[in-house]
Amino acid sequence: MSHFGRSGPPDIRDTYSLLVLNITFRTTADDLFPLFDKYGKVVDVFIPRDRRTGDSRGFAFVRYKYQDEAQKAVEKLDGRVVDGREIMVQFAKYGPNAERIHKGKIMEPVYKSKGRSKSRSPRPRYKDDNRDRDQRRRSRSRSRGRERESRRGKDKDRDYRHRSRSRSLSPDYHKDRGRGRYDDDRRSRSRSYGSASPARRSPSPRRSPSPRRTPPSRGASPDALKHKDRSPTPKSVSPRGRHVDSRSPSPRSDADE
């Protein structure tokens, strides 16, 4: 859903997509549009949302008409604090159809069946380049600290994410963000609740085989504590509150099994 056209992507023929990360979950396309539009002609603004909850996923896509404008917006809006959160603007790496994108411009996959050598730069990571990205990373790393555990090697953790993204090994979208998958099907197929109905149980846990047994670690005898706290006056207390005057609760009958 585009912000402009309600019928999917309008036209990505000559548009440059920018990826906006680290945005608040409350930020909407309407909020980003004026911000990005000020730096250039924004063709469309799209914010992926959850299909179940409908909440923003925390990032948005802004499509510019010209690359120069997009580039400028990236430099200007990147690092800008929006809604109290520092956003990260950068060119989209992947397209909606898993197409390759160069500088936000969708480029169809090159068929080198005939031509062998395009000799295109794969992605040389220079130290300078890393340095830039490192700076912005600090912003998002300051959160609760999902990496707090920092297991035994950061390399491992880092590699894990790297593969998740880079490697197309996991087509499954398991983003452990609470989205999970559509379990509705499973739930529907749940076995018939005939005899395994927990609700059928007596609401009164009086027959609990093992009630809260005070741990002796305290040094206080369970009996003593129970006597003092539980029933100061056995006659006044009503465990369930249903049979106060009842003379014979009839445990067997009452406790249906």
Add this chain to the structure above:
DNA sequence: GTTGAGCGTT
């Protein structure tokens, strides 16, 4: 009500 690495819809 919350969350926080990342790349997209009719």
